[in-house]
Amino acid sequence: MNKLEVENTTSKQEPRVHYSNRFIKVLILLAVLCTVLGMISPFVIKEKFIRDVVINDVYEKSVTEVDNSEAAEVYPYTQLSDLGPIGDWLGGSSTPLFTLASFFILVAALLAQMVELRATRDEFSKQNETFIEQNKLISIQRFESTFFQMTSLYNEIISTFSDKTSENEISGREMLGKVNNSFNEKLLENIRKYLHPKKYGLVTNQDLINIGRETELLYEIFIATYNDFYNGDDYTTGAEETIGHYLRNLYNILRWVHFAKSLKTHDEKMDYIRIIRAQLSSHELKLIYYNCIHPYGYRMKELADQYNLFDNLNLNSLLIPDLKLIHENIEKLDSNYTEMVKDLK
Structure with missing residues (x-):
C-alpha cells in the first residue's frame, strides 16, 4: 500500500469515527437522563399519592383530627402497610430506567472501545507500512552497493x-x-x-x-x-x-x-x-x-x-x-x- 492509498483510507475512516463519537455522546446523555428520571420518580410519585407524615412542631397533627372523608380524599394512603403496592410499583418503574441507563452506558463503552481499537489498528498499520518502506529502502541500498561495486570491478577488468x-x-x-x-x-x-x-x-x-x-x-x-x-x-x-x-x-x-x-x-x-x-x-x-x-x-x-x-x-x-x-x-x-x-x- 502506497502513501496515497493510506491517505485515502484514512480520509474514509475519519467520518466513520466522527459519527461513532457523536453516537457515544448521545448514548451517554440518554443514560444520564434515565438515571435522573429513575432517581426522582419516587419523590414525584410520593408527592402525588402519599401523605407526608412528619412529626415536628409545624406539621404534627393526628389523623383523628381530620375529617375521615376529607383525609380519604386528600391522602388515600395513611398506614405504612399501605405503601407495599406503591413500593412494588416504584421498584418496577425506577429499575427499568436504571437498567436502560446501564444498557446505554454499556453500548457507549463498547463503541468507545471499538473506536479506540480501530484507531490503534490504523496506527499500527501506518507504522507497519513505514517499517516496510524503510526495510525496502535499506534492501535497495544494500543491493545498489553491491551492484556498483560489481560494475566498478567490471570496468577495472576491462582496464x-x-x-x-x-x-x-x-x-x-x-x-x-x-x-x-x-x-x-x-x-x-x-x-x-x-x-x-x-x-x-x-x-x-x-x-x-x-x-x-x-x-x-x-x-x-x-x-x-x-x-x-x-x-x-x-x-x-x-x-x-x-x-x-x-x-x-x-x-x-x-x-x-x-x-x-x-x-x-x-x-x-x-x-x-x-x-x-x-x-x-x-x-x-x-x-x-x-x-x-x-x-x-x-x-x-x-x-x-x-x-x-x-x-x-x-x-x-x-x-x-x-x-x-x-x-x-x-x-x-x-x-x-x-x-x-x-x-x-
Whole structure:
C-alpha cells in the first residue's frame, strides 16, 4: 500500500469515527437522563399519592383530627402497610430506567472501545507500512552497493586488457576489438575449409549468405570455431585467459539483478540493466553475442534476452548476420539448452 492509498483510507475512516463519537455522546446523555428520571420518580410519585407524615412542631397533627372523608380524599394512603403496592410499583418503574441507563452506558463503552481499537489498528498499520518502506529502502541500498561495486570491478577488468606484442600497444576496449576480429578470422577460416577443403580460396559474400541459410551447418561450424577460439589448442592460448573472467563477471552482474529480492518488478530490474548496457561497446556486444550462442554462454543468453541486452547491437554488422537464426532457434539446435537455463526462467 502506497502513501496515497493510506491517505485515502484514512480520509474514509475519519467520518466513520466522527459519527461513532457523536453516537457515544448521545448514548451517554440518554443514560444520564434515565438515571435522573429513575432517581426522582419516587419523590414525584410520593408527592402525588402519599401523605407526608412528619412529626415536628409545624406539621404534627393526628389523623383523628381530620375529617375521615376529607383525609380519604386528600391522602388515600395513611398506614405504612399501605405503601407495599406503591413500593412494588416504584421498584418496577425506577429499575427499568436504571437498567436502560446501564444498557446505554454499556453500548457507549463498547463503541468507545471499538473506536479506540480501530484507531490503534490504523496506527499500527501506518507504522507497519513505514517499517516496510524503510526495510525496502535499506534492501535497495544494500543491493545498489553491491551492484556498483560489481560494475566498478567490471570496468577495472576491462582496464587491465593490454597487448604489447603489436607495434602499437593497445589496451582496454580496443583489446576487445582485437579479440573480436580474431574470432571472425577463425570463423572465416573454418568456413573456407568447409567450402574449399582441397584448396585455398577466398570466401565471398555469397558464400556467407549461402551458408547462413543452412542454420544447422552454420551452428556446427560456429561451435567448432568457438571451441578452438576460446579454449585454444596445443600450440596457441585460447581467449579464455583474456576474456573469461570478463564474461563471468558480466554474467554475475546480470544474475545479481535477476535474483534481487529488493527489486519486485521487471521494470525495476531494467533500470539497472540499462546502466550496464550503456557501458557496452560494439565489440563487447558482438563478443557477448557469440558467447551466448555457445553452450558456455547459454545462461547469459537467457538473461540477455530477458533484459534486452542486445537492443543496441546492429546484427547486420556481424560477420554472418544469419547468426541471429542460431540465436533465435538455439532450443531447437541444442536440446540441452532448456535444462541448462530452467532456473533462470
